[in-house]
Amino acid sequence: MTHSILVPLSVLDLAPVVEGGTPGDAFRNTLELAQLAERSGYNRYWLAEHHNMAGIASSATSVVIGYVAGGTKRIRVGSGGIMLPNHAPLVIAEQFGTLESMFPGRIDLGLGRAPGSDQTTARALRRDLATHGQDFPELLAELRAFFHPPADAVRPVRATPGEGLNIPIWLLGSSGFSAKLAGELGLPFSFASHFAPEYLMPAIHLYRSNFRPSDALAKPYVMIGINIVAADTDEEARWLATSQQQQFLSLIRGNPGKLKPPVDDMDELWLPHEREALQSKFKYAIAGSKATIAARLQEIRSETMADELIVTSQIYDHAARLRSYEILAEAAGLGGSSAS
Structure with missing residues (x-):
């Protein structure tokens, strides 16, 4: 029997470029x-800004959002995030x-404060690196003032299009800085939490304890x-997940590249201390069948009381990636249809 997790489920797509x-x-x-996610009942579809990474294609994030929104009809599409x-x-x-x-009514603007790149690339993006x-x-x-200028403000520069539009703004974070700011x-x-799980619970507490109701939101809303x-x-899921493990391994070794095919034994690739470091990053990762996924989703929901979950799946084979999101929708009881 499938039990609904009773919260919306969404997709975070890193637009992986595979070997x-x-x-x-x-x-x-x-x-x-994105079209499958829409049919299956997912709530939103986000794309992330990264630069100088051969394995991630969504560097021109707003352009890709337009492409996805133009090829779908109902699902919300946005950034997870734009590195402001x-x-x-x-x-x-x-x-x-x-x-x-x-x-x-379909666009989300998720904002982060990291560069989404290395320091050399950050300089190429014309950033002031002194502010961190x-x-x-x-x-x-x-940015918010461009969308909604104060009534008495004299605005010599105006955002057209933009001014007066109600585009939901989200703050994204992997530490306490944006959690506290979003609450305030x-x-x-x-x-x-897909790459900084150790800070999840402190950040949620910081957000909720600092939350002040606003015109945008009456009560806290957390997505993880x-x-x-x-x-x-x-067994198949654990094998497919080795592509993602290899990607993280390449990152911690400072050598990011395209998404690699699965391997039979990660112990042939990583050193013991690397394995330990990576396993700590996968505290909230799940690899398994529908029953395994459903059980673990319930545990995570109970632990965090998150209002929404957003899922990323770095899977080498595209057909297997599509199938993964179909199984996940079934495990979560989304109630969508896989029919066209």
Whole structure:
């Protein structure tokens, strides 16, 4: 029997470029996955800004959001997230104002303060590296003012499109900084527990304890990121999940690349201390069959009382990735239909 987890389930897509594949392949796969997510009952479909990473194709995030929104009909589409310090707030206001004008009521703007890249790439993005994201609250205030200027403000520069549009703004984080800020501003908060699980519970507490109701949100709303690989058997799922494990291993070794095929034995690739480090990062990762997924989802929901879960699945084979999200939808009782 399938039991609903009673909270919305969403997709975080890193638009993976696999070994032997191209960014063009990644975008076509992204659209096909988004269409499946819409049919299956997922709530939103987010894409993330990363730069100088051969295995992630969504660097021009707003462009990919437009591509996905244009190929779907109902599902919310947005950023998970836009790294605001990389951009002039006016540019983001105009980009997302454009997206919201094209696809009314379907666009989310999730914002982070990390560079989404290494320091050399950050310089190429024309960032002021001296702030380390500490100016994020000021950039956020400037961006929000472009959407909703104070009534008495004289605005020599206006966001067109953008001004007057109600685009939900989310703060994203992997530490306490954005959790506290999101609470103070009364904004929804999404935590990156798919790569920073050790800070999840402290960040949720910080967000909820600092929450102040706002025009945007009457009570706290928390979404958490989870790595999930689902398959018809636990054994197959664990095998498929080795692609993601290899990706994390490459990151901690400072050598990121394209997503690799699964392997039979990770112990042949990682050293004992690397295995230990990576296993700590996968506290909220699930690899298994529908029954395994359903049971663990219930545990995570009970532990965190999250209002929504957003799932990322770095799976090498595209057909297996589609199947993973189908199984997950069944495990969570989303009630969608896999029919076209």
